[in-house]
Amino acid sequence: MHEGAALAPFFIDSFLDRHTFGVRLRALRKGIIAMDTTLFRAALLALTLILTGCDPTPPAPPPAAAVTVLEGKTMGTSWRVSVVDRDKAETDALREKITAQLDADDMLLSTWKSDSALSRFNASTSTTPWPVDAAMADIVTLALRIGIKTDSAMDITVGPLVNLWGFGPDKQPTTTPTPAQIAAAKMRVGLQHLAVSYQAGQQFLQKDIPDLYVDLSTVGEGYAADHLARLMEQEGITRYLVSVGGALVSRGMNGEGKPWRVAIQKPTDRENAVQAVVDINGHGISTSGSYRNYYELDGKRLSHVIDPHTGHPIDHNLVSVTVIAPTALEADTWDTGLMVLGPQKAREVAMREGLAIYMITKEGDTFIPWMSPQFAAFLQSKKN
Secondary structure (H helix, E strand, O other): OOHHHHHHHHHHHHHOOHHHHHHHHHHHHHOOOOOOHHHHHHHHHHHHHHHHHOOOOOOOOOOOOOEEEEEEEEOOEEEEEEEEOOOHHHHHHHHHHHHHHHHHHHHHHOOOOOOOHHHHHHHOOOOOOEEEOHHHHHHHHHHHHHHHHOOOOOOOOOHHHHHHOOOOOOOOOOOOOOHHHHHHHHOOOOHHHEEEEEEOOEEEEEEOOOOOOOOOHHHHHHHHHHHHHHHHHHOOOOOEEEEEOOEEEEEOEOOOOOEOEEEEEOOOOOOOOEEEEEEOOOOEEEEEEOOOOEEEEOOEEEEOOEOOOOOOEOOOOEEEEEEEEOOHHHHHHHHHHHHHHOHHHHHHHHHHHOOEEEEEEEEOOEEEEEEOHHHHOOEEEEOO
16 A cells, blocks of 8 residues: 555545445436536546555565675684675675784783783783773773672682683693682682773773783673674674674664564573574673583583682572673673572672563573563563
8 A cells, every 4th residue: 555545445435435426326317416527527536546546465575685694713702793785895805804803802802812912911920000902991890890780790800710610721620629729719819909090091900919810701702792893883884783602782674674683592502492582773682601611520510600709610500691781791791790690699680780681590401581671671582
């Protein structure tokens, strides 16, 4: 139906039904109603125009725009960029810029590369202010702020414990770390030992113990995803979905002219099932889970998520936390802290801070979801 024809049914139903039209014709023939011939012809012409203007077949939707998907490896995980309506030359050039940018991000934040900016800071025993890139200062500032809000459950100085349990650059232990080893590692952990300062236009990190070890792997994916989104904007791309590991950012519509949809996976390594689907347009989303990165030691399954308070991998029944926030970095920083806290404390923090979160706990063989009211606004569908 054309836009101007929307009133056509109203005119026909209200004024030109068969009964009324027939009565007026008979009355005309009997001379009861004297209608000017010209006026009558005009009325018939108007009716014809109304009827022909109503197209019973809706216009065909525009053809879907082509979506190009670029992907690769970075930071020990995978990256993926989906963009709409770009030709081969444009996407080839874009791939080179993506790769160069992600390589630079890795050289900034990696604890696996000894020559990265972060590794150089960790290797130094100096307790004087250490000059760093503005991006690193911003990341650490956000991590410290959210660390305080999670009672240090989110702790970027937990690196010594991560390494002790074999989830960092060090090799996995062959036996469970002893209480003495865990206590010694905990002595090198604590947000109170790290500070960010700004002097004369330069940013600095400063530690107050020589062997403090900062690990930004829990927030690196979120930072890199946001950085990719900024690259898309710089390239004039307004329809995209970018991801690094479990952190994603989207903007605009997909190739079919619909919002980009993001699926939250059911937290199991045995199936690729969808737990829920959300529309995050203009936001960042990140998921932390204990169901993928783990190993078994002395007959026990150990999660890569380390509780800085206990010094041990988490062992509660919260298996997945997804957070939607204004940026992927914020979402990535919150999800780790909430994952450490466990279901009850995580729910309390989410309600206090007004966070959009989706948690999944495991009871026996059953997965039980819970979402905050803020998260429900993004939800498109869910599975039981």
